[in-house]
Amino acid sequence: MPEATTTAPAPAALSLKYGEAINAALVRLLTEVPETLLYGEDVAKPGGVFGVTRGLRRRFGDRVFDTPISESAILGSAIGAALMGRRPIVEIMWADFSLVALDQLVNQAANARYVSRGEAPAPIVVRTQQGNAPGACAQHSQSLEALFLHVPGLRVVMPWTAQDGYDALLAAGHSDDPVIVIENRTLYAGEKTEVRIDGSPRPAGWTTVRRPGRDVTVATWGAITARVLAAAERLAADGLEVEVVELTWLNPLDLTAVLDSLGRTGRLAVVHEANVTGGFGAEVLARVAESGVPLSTAPVRIGTPDSRIPAAPSLAEALVPSVDAIAAQLTKLVQEKP
Amino acid sequence: MGDAQVLDTTRGLADLHGLWRIRILEEKVRELRLSGEIVGSVHLAIGQEAGPVGVCTELGADDAVFATYRGHGWALARGVPADAMLAELAGRTTGLNGGRGGSAYFTAPRYGFHGENSIVGAGAPIAVGAALAGKYDGSGRIAVTVFGDGALNQGATHEALNFAAAFKLGVVFVCENNLYSELTPIADMVAEPELHKRAAAYGMPGERVDGNDPAAVRDAARRAVERARAGEGPTLLELMTERLVGHYIGDAEQYRPPGEVERAKQAEPIVRLRAALAAAGVTDADLDASESRAREEIEQAAGTALAAPIADGATAKEHIYA
Numbered sequence A: 001m002p003e004a005t006t007t008a009p010a011p012a013a014l015s016l017k018y019g020e021a022i023n024a025a026l027v028r029l030l031t032e033v034p035e036t037l038l039y040g041e042d043v044a045k046p047g048g049v050f051g052v053t054r055g056l057r058r059r060f061g062d063r064v065f066d067t068p069i070s071e072s073a074i075l076g077s078a079i080g081a082a083l084m085g086r087r088p089i090v091e092i093m094w095a096d097f098s099l100v101a102l103d104q105l106v107n108q109a110a111n112a113r114y115v116s117r118g119e120a121p122a123p124i125v126v127r128t129q130q131g132n133a134p135g136a137c138a139q140h141s142q143s144l145e146a147l148f149l150h151v152p153g154l155r156v157v158m159p160w161t162a163q164d165g166y167d168a169l170l171a172a173g174h175s176d177d178p179v180i181v182i183e184n185r186t187l188y189a190g191e192k193t194e195v196r197i198d199g200s201p202r203p204a205g206w207t208t209v210r211r212p213g214r215d216v217t218v219a220t221w222g223a224i225t226a227r228v229l230a231a232a233e234r235l236a237a238d239g240l241e242v243e244v245v246e247l248t249w250l251n252p253l254d255l256t257a258v259l260d261s262l263g264r265t266g267r268l269a270v271v272h273e274a275n276v277t278g279g280f281g282a283e284v285l286a287r288v289a290e291s292g293v294p295l296s297t298a299p300v301r302i303g304t305p306d307s308r309i310p311a312a313p314s315l316a317e318a319l320v321p322s323v324d325a326i327a328a329q330l331t332k333l334v335q336e337k338p
Numbered sequence B: 001m002g003d004a005q006v007l008d009t010t011r012g013l014a015d016l017h018g019l020w021r022i023r024i025l026e027e028k029v030r031e032l033r034l035s036g037e038i039v040g041s042v043h044l045a046i047g048q049e050a051g052p053v054g055v056c057t058e059l060g061a062d063d064a065v066f067a068t069y070r071g072h073g074w075a076l077a078r079g080v081p082a083d084a085m086l087a088e089l090a091g092r093t094t095g096l097n098g099g100r101g102g103s104a105y106f107t108a109p110r111y112g113f114h115g116e117n118s119i120v121g122a123g124a125p126i127a128v129g130a131a132l133a134g135k136y137d138g139s140g141r142i143a144v145t146v147f148g149d150g151a152l153n154q155g156a157t158h159e160a161l162n163f164a165a166a167f168k169l170g171v172v173f174v175c176e177n178n179l180y181s182e183l184t185p186i187a188d189m190v191a192e193p194e195l196h197k198r199a200a201a202y203g204m205p206g207e208r209v210d211g212n213d214p215a216a217v218r219d220a221a222r223r224a225v226e227r228a229r230a231g232e233g234p235t236l237l238e239l240m241t242e243r244l245v246g247h248y249i250g251d252a253e254q255y256r257p258p259g260e261v262e263r264a265k266q267a268e269p270i271v272r273l274r275a276a277l278a279a280a281g282v283t284d285a286d287l288d289a290s291e292s293r294a295r296e297e298i299e300q301a302a303g304t305a306l307a308a309p310i311a312d313g314a315t316a317k318e319h320i321y322a
């Protein structure tokens, strides 16, 4: 616990939903970091299409504002403002929409620090959300983290719990690198949980063992962590103990946590919602292989098969890994002869 | 509007029927969304029906229409059967795209309806390409791209406008200005709210049109289409209209000032055309028949759509590659 302060009598913990926790982090950044700007489509007066930025315009005035539907200008202007010392936090409403402005992320933001030898970094925070929810269309369903992770210079965090949402935003706001915070819209409607809102920003790169187990390590991230835990719960009833390691940050990545876990289990599966080919799961497997840590069975990647994402729920459900599918693959993995 | 022209009542009745078909289809979609037969994001165009009705009568079978997620009405006006469309929205095997497209992204090229699009501004450059192909394939095809006021703030739209103008391509850019981009008024997001004026900078005609009057839309569309067919290049039409519903089903519309929707209801296309036709001597019986025929068609279509089986998950990976 952080030490008590003489000034802010704010409660140390609040009961918050995922989106509310992110809102709380934005409040704190806007309050404590006067250079912070917050903008994007529908974020200010309407308070965001998911209500995440509700109340911030009223509270912080024109440091919070709505923009035209111009993703290139949103990201580009954030870079420019950051070069001049502001701390912009911008929203790209759906991760899919970042694709119309990839130049600003890949050629501009990611290069700024490097080519200036550190003299002109562009520390921006991009908040976005992704993933599949029933009835979303093919242009509103993709999991794109691997695309961003291929780009050196960009940091990527995918918080799953409300606490991690709060901590991730706070860390991103204080980071001197461009950080993409990828939320998942299926989380916004979740339960309220206790969220500690005081204390100093957590350094980027944390990983959490969500469940201890001795038979197999699952490395996972994002909203699908819930399905992994449900599968683990089910398998526990059959006596199979799954250790679930949630990688909140994908860059910087805490591989040590995965390797430590593998030292206990000797078996590895990665589970993500993104497509398998070129997914970040492939990277985790490759790094584990390079580490030389011995595995007793071949590792597996569990993800959405390489497909476009259909609108009809019956079709989408057949693709995105279900609790059943995850449990079945983990069982098979453990039953394989060492 | 306000012109002393005698109303062509035959044309007017046909238009009224066209407006009703779209209105009733969308009301059915809303009903099915609320009952759970349709899930996910649905964007209705209730109040905006005069655009598709006015434009599509000027188009030939080879012409290519590119719409947005708010595109049900444009598809219907292009001749896409309502049952296949409803089946698509409800995720049925018999849907236009077998459930892959859904409400916001379906496509029916056989009907000259080359897709909705859920990325704001993305349709405009694609329409430019359809017109470009028309220059080479001897079809005489022109392309129509439909988008909202907010889409004019996308880089892709600017690029498309200039590209089409520079090469005198047969594109009709139809901006449905319903005054809002999602939850934000367009007036707050541009310094010049008369969006049609942008056309001048690209070297093409731009026109602001009463977008709730199918006849006015048709007249403007005819000029644009003739120009496109004659190889004189693109036109930007700004259809002034208002949606009588939220951006999507479930939108609480807190951003709309009190009284706005009520006022818009006085000026919406069906109320207006019906009154004009009645004043021109069309009987109530004829006016009512235009509505009830549309209602019958859509009811039947919904019955057919919902009787079909849910899309089979085992087929989800089909059609990714040739």
Ligand SMILES: Cc1ncc(C[n+]2csc(CCOP(=O)(O)OP(=O)(O)O)c2C)c(N)n1
Residues within 6 Å of the ligand: A041, A069, A071, A093, A097, A100, B070, B118, B119, B120, B121, B147, B148, B149, B150, B151, B152, B176, B178, B180, B181, B182, B247
């Ligand atoms: C590139 C992109 N950015 C943002 C969105 C989210 N979005 C969906 S509809 C919409 C508003 C579009 O407004 P407008 O172009 O005026 O069309 P309308 O919805 O009024 O028909 C926004 C911002 C999107 N789909 N694509």
